[in-house]
Amino acid sequence: MIGIGLIGCGLMGQLHASALGVLESSGMPIRPVAAADPEPAARLAAQRNWGFADLHENAFAVFANPAVDAVYICTPTALHRELYLAAFAAGKHVYAEKPLARSYDEASSIASGLPSGLICQVGFQLRRLALVAEAHRVITSGELGPPMAYALRDDQAFPMTSVDQHLSAWRSQRERAGGGTLIEHSIHGIDLLNWIFGPPVAVAARTRSMLGLDVEDTATALIDHESGVSGTLVSVYGLVRGREESRLEVFCRDGVVEVTWGSLVETPENGIRIQRSGEPREDLDPTVLLDKQLHGLGLSQRPFLLNELADRAFVEALIAGRPATPDLGDALVAHAVVEAAYRSAESGSTVAVRRT
Numbered sequence: 051m052i053g054i055g056l057i058g059c060g061l062m063g064q065l066h067a068s069a070l071g072v073l074e075s076s077g078m079p080i081r082p083v084a085a086a087d088p089e090p091a092a093r094l095a096a097q098r099n100w101g102f103a104d105l106h107e108n109a110f111a112v113f114a115n116p117a118v119d120a121v122y123i124c125t126p127t128a129l130h131r132e133l134y135l136a137a138f139a140a141g142k143h144v145y146a147e148k149p150l151a152r153s154y155d156e157a158s159s160i161a162s163g164l165p166s167g168l169i170c171q172v173g174f175q176l177r178r179l180a181l182v183a184e185a186h187r188v189i190t191s192g193e194l195g196p197p198m199a200y201a202l203r204d205d206q207a208f209p210m211t212s213v214d215q216h217l218s219a220w221r222s223q224r225e226r227a228g229g230g231t232l233i234e235h236s237i238h239g240i241d242l243l244n245w246i247f248g249p250p251v252a253v254a255a256r257t258r259s260m261l262g263l264d265v266e267d268t269a270t271a272l273i274d275h276e277s278g279v280s281g282t283l284v285s286v287y288g289l290v291r292g293r294e295e296s297r298l299e300v301f302c303r304d305g306v307v308e309v310t311w312g313s314l315v316e317t318p319e320n321g322i323r324i325q326r327s328g329e330p331r332e333d334l335d336p337t338v339l340l341d342k343q344l345h346g347l348g349l350s351q352r353p354f355l356l357n358e359l360a361d362r363a364f365v366e367a368l369i370a371g372r373p374a375t376p377d378l379g380d381a382l383v384a385h386a387v388v389e390a391a392y393r394s395a396e397s398g399s400t401v402a403v404r405r406t
Contacts, residue, residue: 052080052368055112057097057133058124059087060218062147065123067099069358070365078365084112084376109133113140120169120368123147126202127234128226131156134170135163143169144152145364150381152228154272154389154404161378161406169367171374172381174241175360176311179307180343181322181336185298185309186246188324195303197247200281204236204296208287222263230265232257233388236285239296241376241384246300247364248277249383254400255391261289271277271391272400295319315340315353382406 054070056063067082074080089262093105104115109125111120120143123133130151137144150172151157164170176182189197209221214298220226227234232255244250252274257266267287274280297310305326312319320336332385344352353359367374386404394401 053079053083053117055083055115055118055121056096056102057086057109057112057121059085059092060124063124064096064099064270065355066124066361067096069355069361071100072358073362073365080365082116083117086112091385094306110136113137113142118142125221127152127228131160131211134160138163138165138168143368145171147173149228149233150385154385157382157385159381164378170202170378172376172378173360173368174238174380175356176242177245177284177376178356178359179311180339181309181320182242182311184339185307185322188301188307189246189302192361194305194326195302197279197302199279200298200300202239202243202281202298203284204239205286205288206294207290208236222265224264227265230267231287232266232269232391235287236283236389239248239283239386240387241380243273243281244383247275247279249275250274250403252385252400252402253387253390255394255395257395269391275385277349315356379406
């Protein structure tokens with residue numbers, strides 16, 4: 051049995067606790083050992099979702115527990131570096147929530163601090179959305195010819211206090227979050243772009259704070275990739291309740307792929323369309339793609355959130371003793387793009403992406 055610890059019992063911690071409970075009930079060899087959070091109500095909420103035997107105020111009590119083999123760290127971003135490095139020093143495998151850190155330099159120090167033999171998976175869970183994975187397959191297979199350009203639109207209601215369900219005012223504070231919509235939200239989409247189109251080399255970006263807060267709520271970026279593909283990212287934190295939708299259009303030599311997704315595994319926003327040159331457009335059924343994905347994983351129960359699929363991949367990596375994906379290297383590339391975007395917005399010029 052793999053003993054699991056949880057650091058940070060807010061919304062994300064509670065979601066992971068619930069997903070891990072589903073995995074345990076399906077027969078995966080995991081068990082809840084200890085959870086930590088400064089807030090007693092949050093600790094109890096996580097325990098209700100999955101019955102952690104020990105509850106603590108301090109994270110280091112979880113690291114010190116010899117029955118804990120792996121930890122989920124789901125705290126505000128400002129605490130990540132200290133906690134990840136402490137977990138590594140304690141010999142614990144880590145599921146690292148995104149963003150990895152507040153800056154590229156912090157993320158780099160985390161990536162370089164992972165000891166040999168420990169497994170770390172980063173929470174870029176969009177890679178496990180079935181219709182996104184299908185778009186990746188179609189584009190990278192070359193069946194539509196080489197990709198030429200893309201446009202990603204990524205918008206979300208601002209995840210702070212009363213605006214939506216996240217109830218996380220710290221995300222409006224640059225010192226705690228590291229930035230706004232680019233680093234906290236669209237780093238997910240940036241990871242997808244790197245996954246599909248390969249290493250990024252340059253970024254030209256603009257950011258604004260239309261809501262008058264400490265972090266940017268609007269960003270636009272032109273990203274160039276080593277493969278020769280260029281594309282645009284529009285990232286927005288708005289005040290539109292009930293809307294959280296992203297859309298990626300990819301223009302290939304012989305066709306176009308359009309994929310739209312929401313925040314759940316199954317949601318009305320989900321859709322994928324392929325237009326092959328000279329042929330009628332084809333709208334794929336997201337439910338069929340999901341069923342195919344679940345069948346390939348040997349699953350009969352349909353997940354509600356992507357956390358469950360990401361958590362399953364992490365546990366499977368622990369069982370097999372193999373590296374997990376996305377990993378710290380993937381996270382570092384995504385952070386390099388975000389950092390280049392912030393430098394570009396400040397300087398007003400195109401900025402080279404740091405080599406990781």
